[in-house]
Amino acid sequence: MNRFIRGMHAILFTMLLFSCNQSRHVGTESKPIVLGYSQLGDESTWRTQNSRSIMDAAKRSGIKIMFDDAMQKTENQIKAIRSFIAYKVDVIAFSPLVETGWDTVLEEAKTAGIPVIIVDRMINTTDDSLYTCSIGSDFDLEGRRAGEFLIKKFHDRQSPVRIVEIGGTANSTPAIGRYEGFRSIISSDPKFQVIFSEDGDFMRSKGKEIMQKIYQLYDPKTIDVLYSHNDDMTFGAIEVMEDYGIRPGKDIVIISVDATQRIIDYLKAGKVNCVIECNPNSGPLVMLVAHKIVAGEKVEKHMFIEEKVFDEYTDFSTIADRGY
Template identity: 50%
Template sequence: MKKVWKSSAFLLVAATMFLTSACGSSSPASTSGSASPAATKAAEAAKPADKKIVLGFAQVGAESGWRTANTKSIQDSAKEAGIDLKFSDAQQKQENQIKAIRSYIAQKVDAIAFSPVVESGWDTVLKEAKDAGIPVVLTDRAVDSKDTSLYKTFLGSDFVEEGRNAGKWLVEKVKDQKGPINIVELQGTTGSAPAIDRKKGFEEVIKSNPNLKIVKSQTGDFTRAKGKEVMEAFIKSAKAENTKMDVLYAHNDDMALGAIQALEEAGIKPGKDILVISLDGTKDAFTAMKDGKINVIVECNPLMGPQVMQIVKDVVAGKEVPKRILTKEGVFPQETAEKELPNRQY
């Protein structure tokens, strides 16, 4: 009787082991029937590489031709790179950008890129992105945060150097002139990196010539309409004070073009009666320069989309990237306008 019980117990244990083994082979991790646990693990690890990168991009707005070209470059390049782009237009309001960035964090995107409306006030939201493990790339404009770990890199122009280049051209242009040379300045959006830096670089250089003096300086908010409005006020003030405006230094093309319209309506010939210096390098500005209305353009290249997408791919992959990446740009005096105009892509 004991022998029979022992035999039965042995058969029961064997059957249980067989059933357990059979259940294991039918689990989701082994549905192919031939994949080993190691192979299955490797296949799962490979999945993220095939996953489409999701990028949240918070744009400043559409305040200028330069910005429109920058947006198009970002959108076209994302499509070409196979990146899923979530795009927002902040309409030049910081609160809208912060709201968009928080939305991207909530959506758990793979990376965030943005062009800050102004330099300050970003630490809190950037820390939220860092805590969520989402890398941030700054494009076109910088932030003034002391904690540089809040972003991976900053891709854009050297705005101070752009201001210096504008100043160098002017100093050389008027080196033989005697007496005071009055400059009126159209600044970009107050508090923005390009407005701060382009002013700084320009002033740094022109102080070498004591005849050069900025007599009026006001923001035109980087728009054509505001540039025209402020220039009209400058003209009215100059007439009332019986002073001459010798140079216009505009922080971007759209403000310069608006100012040109105001000058012409007042019977002043831009490019002749008053030297016009502009920054960016849009097709409209080169057309105006070809027509003799702008004397020099310092380029600021908006077509940074391909660089942005490569940087995003690298940071998502965990690669180290330089903290500061510059775009290539040039200085174009009036005599180059006709030759260069066909090369303008924006």
Template identity: 50%
Template sequence: MKLTRRTVLGRALALGFAVCSMAGSSAAFAAKPLVMGFSQVGAESEWRTANTASIKDAAKKDGVTLKFADAQQKQENQVKAIRSFIAQKVDVIAFSPVVESGWDTVLQEAKAAKIPVILTDRAVNVTDKSLYVTFIGSDFVEEGHRAGRWLLERAKKTPDATLNIVELQGTVGSAPAIDRKAGFEQEIASNPKLKIIRSQTGDFTRAKGKEVMEAFLKAEGKKINVLYAHNDDMAIGAIQAIEEAGLKPGTDIIVVSIDGVKGAFEAMIAGKLNVTVECSPLLGPQLMQIARDVVAGKPVPKRITTEEGVFPAEVAAKEFPNRKY
């Protein structure tokens, strides 16, 4: 077939339009925002509030469409939220589990729907580790060890004295409560003069921490030498109870806690708290990057640990201006 110059030109233009049209479609597809379903534990503490803010801010800055659900510290609410995310066919699911166990069924549903799952802050206990892609968060056992090591060093100032410890645990069955207790107990086991005489959950809240500390004081009184709290909010609540009992927190009772929130630094500056072990809630930017890598099919580590420090009261005033939460 003989082609005229006009025919060739026309076909070239048509091909050009087709290519441009395909490129436009590809660009539109590429511009489609990543959709993340995120189930948060709740809003039980300063730490959790900062964690939520970090995730929401990072999603906004990164152009991620975030479907956020507050579980109000109930596992059944998180299960419902995850199933809702599956039904909505989100690109990725992330959540901070209320407790460690009881996730196998709903995570199998997410896997069947081919939706990757990222754990943040807290781990889960499942038989099939492929039910989640990665876990981003702190090493809670190490946090317990750090709290214990600080107390061992403090105990060297009075080597002949027995230090009776009361412990405010986090939410029963939660990863930080289990691990922070284990790490602390493992560490202080080297000194038989450090003894935990009372241990009870304060559910990570300030109000419950105060309530349980009041009960500890009523039962043990001046026998208590040390308070070990699994988070700063419970410690701050307990400090109120100690003061109302006519004692001086930080002096009459050594106060050791975990998280590193601004409220803890204020308490240290006031001489009411002796040390806080850092547990950073600012996981948002890291979560968004990992989510994009996961959805793109890039390999990611199974465990991503955040780097954190220990802040005794002596450095509180200097460090306080640097705190972001």
């Protein structure tokens, strides 16, 4: 009898231990990852879709997200990142407004043991250990693709090709990459001349304002190309062109970056000649990487999202609905 009782005790103890281990395992698995995300603002249609992609992907992947809109202010982003550190989130992700000024706050995150994912844009730092990885677009390639379209478009022309450029936010990664990549291609042929370049903060109102300024400085009929760093600024510029009686896409060649549905509609209508895609749907990849980091898996330091070029030579029937 004593042997039987001892045996039952052993069985019950084993079952209790197994039950506790199972409960502990279930609890660990069910605890959601907490991701603090600082979005730089909501300056464009592209940015709105980017934020939607982040939020939707977090919900689908079971990640709890603390989302902060910095309203185009670096100081707001730094404040948000510090609040994430204080909250002790599992991962911090942010889209930096500009490239510089992040070392101090990211050092604080590193000291707190919180991994950082940089999304969409990059930072300028000598210490790559301050962030775990970056996810975004190859902005230099986007600029080169814009230049390659012009080389193709004007390959038979001998006379100067006069270009005006509306850039993005000064010192931001996309503005720098699209500026430098574009020039690295057109510099091979001296007929391509950038006669005007000014930053428009990726805002439609600024695109309109800068195009008005351009037409006050130059005869509209002498400008051959507009290279605009995003669709919203392109829309603003086109408004001004039409006010001046200039036919966009015909009297002036237009290259725009982003590839929103509206700009694709303009391309199909012949009002725009070339659209360089900048893919805003980084959310699923950000969440996948967050899961891997928390699980202790190794991730690539730099990841680029696949992007395309749509231009007047494209078979328009192959362009799928953009969804934004």
